[in-house]
Amino acid sequence: MQAAMWIHAAADCLPSGVVDDDRDIDFAEGSRHADIRSRMLSSAMSSTQRRILVIAYKPASLKIALFTLSMLLTMLPGPATAHCDGLDGPVVTLARKALDAGNVDLVLPWVPEDGEPEIRRAFDHTLSVRKLGPEAKNLADTFFFETLVRVHRASEGAPYTGLKSAGLDLGPAIPAADKALERGSIEALEKLLTDEIRKGLREHFHGAISQKKFAPDDVAAGRRYVGAYVSYVHYVEGLWEAATKSAEGHYPVPAVHGH
Numbered sequence: 001m002q003a004a005m006w007i008h009a010a011a012d013c014l015p016s017g018v019v020d021d022d023r024d025i026d027f028a029e030g031s032r033h034a035d036i037r038s039r040m041l042s043s044a045m046s047s048t049q050r051r052i053l054v055i056a057y058k059p060a061s062l063k064i065a066l067f068t069l070s071m072l073l074t075m076l077p078g079p080a081t082a083h084c085d086g087l088d089g090p091v092v093t094l095a096r097k098a099l100d101a102g103n104v105d106l107v108l109p110w111v112p113e114d115g116e117p118e119i120r121r122a123f124d125h126t127l128s129v130r131k132l133g134p135e136a137k138n139l140a141d142t143f144f145f146e147t148l149v150r151v152h153r154a155s156e157g158a159p160y161t162g163l164k165s166a167g168l169d170l171g172p173a174i175p176a177a178d179k180a181l182e183r184g185s186i187e188a189l190e191k192l193l194t195d196e197i198r199k200g201l202r203e204h205f206h207g208a209i210s211q212k213k214f215a216p217d218d219v220a221a222g223r224r225y226v227g228a229y230v231s232y233v234h235y236v237e238g239l240w241e242a243a244t245k246s247a248e249g250h251y252p253v254p255a256v257h258g259h
Contacts, residue, residue, distance in 0.1 A: 083174050084110075084152055088166035090178075091152055092145045099141060102127060107148055115151040122147040197239060208232035 084091045091110050098106035104123040111119050122144050129140035142163070150160035172192060180189040208228040214221035 083170060085149055085161070085164045086166060086168060086170075087145070087163055089164075091149055092163070095145050095148050096141070098123070099126065099130070099144065110148065111151045112155045115155060118151060119148060200235060201239070204228075204232040204235045 083089055086092065091107070094110070095107050098104055104120055107123075108116055108119065126140045126144040129143075130137040145163060146160075149163060153160045176189045176192050180186050208225070208231070211221070211225035211228045214225055216222075
């Protein structure tokens with residue numbers, strides 16, 4: 001309902017016959033426009049959304065104003081993390097470089113082919129809005145980061161839950177995986193994983209074998225063994241499945257056929 005209201009309000013603001021015109025329009029001038037602005041601001045918008053709307057009401061080209069409304073719609077909260085969601089993650093880090101260089105090709109590998117048109121449009125619009133000033137630049141960049149991460153996450157069948165703050169604790173495995181690629185060496189990562197697997201396997205094994213011997217009529221002791229046994233077997237099964245099944249990628253990779 002909010003999205004429909006914003007779209008209709010934007011349409012009300014447009015003088016007839018100037019949809020493709022780049023001339024400046026003062027959205028805040030006149031009681032009619034003030035009424036539309038009041039209708040928009042009365043809705044449940046976040047502070048960031050309100051700040052973007054303020055830019056839309058300042059004198060600017062019609063295309064830029066409409067773009068700010070599209071940013072509002074994109075930033076609406078969705079259903080309630082991932083390495084790629086972080087502001088210091090690989091997706092956003094590369095997005096910053098792409099915007100500064102004006103080269104969208106730098107980020108396209110992070111989205112599937114069918115998501116490319118949306119990213120190209122968002123990229124072009126973001127570059128246009130950046131020219132309005134520092135505040136507009138920051139908001140436009142955030143819009144592009146959110147769009148890129150959302151499309152990227154959708155490609156792996158995961159929901160978009162917002163950008164995550166920089167410096168979040170990702171645990172040891174993900175940073176080690178990235179460092180292995182940076183250094184071109186897998187030894188440290190391999191040791192990290194094998195040490196943890198060995199430790200976990202031994203703990204589950206000893207937990208089960210320590211409960212194995214119990215009197216046949218000691219039901220409580222038997223249940224303790226069954227609990228430890230199930231935990232042990234499931235742990236081993238999980239390790240085997242992780243080791244023998246390839247991880248799901250974000251989008252299909254062409255198969256390599258041998259002869």
